[in-house]
Amino acid sequence: MPATTPNRAYPYPLAADPLHIAGSPDNPGDLQKLAEAIDADVCGIRAGLGGRPVARFRGTGTFASPSTSAPLSPPPTDSFYRVPFDTEDFNTANVILQSQEIGNRLIFPDDPGYYFAIATVGVPPLTVAGATVNYMGLQIRKGSTASPTTIASRLAGSSHNLPVSSVDDRGIRLMSVACGAFMNGTTDAFCVEWRADSTPDVAEYVIGERTITILKMTQS
Amino acid sequence: MPANTPRGYTYPFYTDPANPQAQIEDFARDVDTDVAAQVARITAALNRPSARCSATANQSIPANTNTFATFAVEDYDNAAMVNLGVNNDRITFTSTGIYMISAEVNWAPNGNATVGGREGIIVPNLGPASDARQSLRGHLTFDTELCVTMPYQVNTIGDFVRLQLRQSSGAACNVSARSFSATKVAD
Numbered sequence: 001m002p003a004t005t006p007n008r009a010y011p012y013p014l015a016a017d018p019l020h021i022a023g024s025p026d027n028p029g030d031l032q033k034l035a036e037a038i039d040a041d042v043c044g045i046r047a048g049l050g051g052r053p054v055a056r057f058r059g060t061g062t063f064a065s066p067s068t069s070a071p072l073s074p075p076p077t078d079s080f081y082r083v084p085f086d087t088e089d090f091n092t093a094n095v096i097l098q099s100q101e102i103g104n105r106l107i108f109p110d111d112p113g114y115y116f117a118i119a120t121v122g123v124p125p126l127t128v129a130g131a132t133v134n135y136m137g138l139q140i141r142k143g144s145t146a147s148p149t150t151i152a153s154r155l156a157g158s159s160h161n162l163p164v165s166s167v168d169d170r171g172i173r174l175m176s177v178a179c180g181a182f183m184n185g186t187t188d189a190f191c192v193e194w195r196a197d198s199t200p201d202v203a204e205y206v207i208g209e210r211t212i213t214i215l216k217m218t219q220s
Numbered sequence: 221m222p223a224n225t226p227r228g229y230t231y232p233f234y235t236d237p238a239n240p241q242a243q244i245e246d247f248a249r250d251v252d253t254d255v256a257a258q259v260a261r262i263t264a265a266l267n268r269p270s271a272r273c274s275a276t277a278n279q280s281i282p283a284n285t286n287t288f289a290t291f292a293v294e295d296y297d298n299a300a301m302v303n304l305g306v307n308n309d310r311i312t313f314t315s316t317g318i319y320m321i322s323a324e325v326n327w328a329p330n331g332n333a334t335v336g337g338r339e340g341i342i343v344p345n346l347g348p349a350s351d352a353r354q355s356l357r358g359h360l361t362f363d364t365e366l367c368v369t370m371p372y373q374v375n376t377i378g379d380f381v382r383l384q385l386r387q388s389s390g391a392a393c394n395v396s397a398r399s400f401s402a403t404k405v406a407d
Contacts, residue, residue: 003245005248005249005251005252006252007252007253007255007256008251008252008255008256010248010251010252011248012241012244012245012247012248012249013240013241013244013245014241014245015241015242017241025240025241027240027244030240030241030244031244034244034247034248038251038255041255042255045255045258045259045262048262049262052266114268114270114272114296114298114403116320116322116401116403118369134359134362135359135362137363137365139365154326154397155399156322156324156367156399157324157326157365157367157397158324158365158366158367159356159362159363159364159365159366160356161356161357161358161359161362161364162357176367177324177365177367178322178324178367178369179272179322179324179367179399179401180270180271180272180296180320180322180401180402180403181272181295181296181401182272182295182296197362217268217270217403217404217405218266218267218268218270218298219263219266219267220267
């Protein structure tokens with residue numbers, strides 16, 4: 001009756017094992033079983049080595065953020081400043097792009113753990129004649145898939161108080177924000193919000209491409 | 221006299237007494253120990269030391285005075301890097317390696333006619349303030365949010381980082397929501 005090693009359960013023979021049919025220990029057979037067990041184990045370990053789980057989602061084309069009367073003070077009371085994403089560039093982290101309809105727009109990590117997230121938004125100049133931009137804010141927030149339209153809690157933010165200039169900013173400003181956060185793998189979901197304030201208020205501010213990159217740093 | 225591979229796996233020489241069962245067991249146990257150690261290392265690599273702390277209550281920042289942000293809630297900490305009861309303004313590293321550090325803060329407007337600037341800098345305990353800083357012109361009536369991210373190499377356990385704030389509005393200015401996080405990305 002062969003024994004097994006304590007950690008990986010590799011089989012090895014004991015001196016008391018029954019003799020092979022030739023009347024001697026089956027050394028080649030024992031070595032083969034051990035070799036095959038090690039081989040299968042190492043293959044299994046190797047299959048799990050995909051590097052750090054990471055995902056990136058991109059929102060392509062333009063997006064008209066509604067209303068430009070939305071400073072952060074007081075905080076917004078609705079979820080329609082969430083920007084939509086439509087493209088999965090890569091995803092080894094089991095992150096799920098939820099419905100990108102208005103009121104949802106959540107990005108759900110299906111596994112619990114501590115995540116590091118980076119979001120960017122390309123902001124072109126406001127093209128409405130006579131309107132002056134007072135404020136632009138980009139935030140990563142934590143929403144809930146159990147209640148998608150509930151206000152998401154703030155994880156991190158970044159703002160600008162100067163309008164985008166077609167001269168100084170080469171026609172576009174890339175705003176970015178990053179943070180680390182624990183996500184529970186059951187309801188917690190990332191969302192990205194962008195808002196602006198202008199004088200006078202205008203109906204919308206059209207922004208460009210946006211991304212969110214999510215790295216998984218722990219397994220629980 | 222058996223020999224060992226570079227990873228420490230034992231194998232017999234032709235001149236050794238033949239004892240196949242014991243020699244196979246010795247080899248199996250060596251591989252077992254080594255593979256188990258590698259699996260433990262892989263598991264550790266997928267569970268990097270990470271921590272986040274935050275606060276929402278106002279902290280008053282005097283004008284033109286370097287002030288460290290303070291935090292009240294330990295949101296996550298799998299490596300005992302945040303100890304708010306001892307120091308509520310820092311993340312202290314409990315293992316060496318390279319970390320990604322991110323700090324962000326929401327400055328509330330103070331209504332002062334002199335708006336001035338708002339600044340946030342990640343400051344390690346060793347050496348001067350880092351290059352990881354952001355400075356923005358504040359706003360008379362709107363919040364101003366700063367976000368700073370940097371990689372940082374920790375060579376000594378016990379080193380720490382803090383978030384230093386400064387503003388030049390000419391009057392005290394509150395910061396409200398703020399957070400500070402660190403996650404190890406390499407040994």
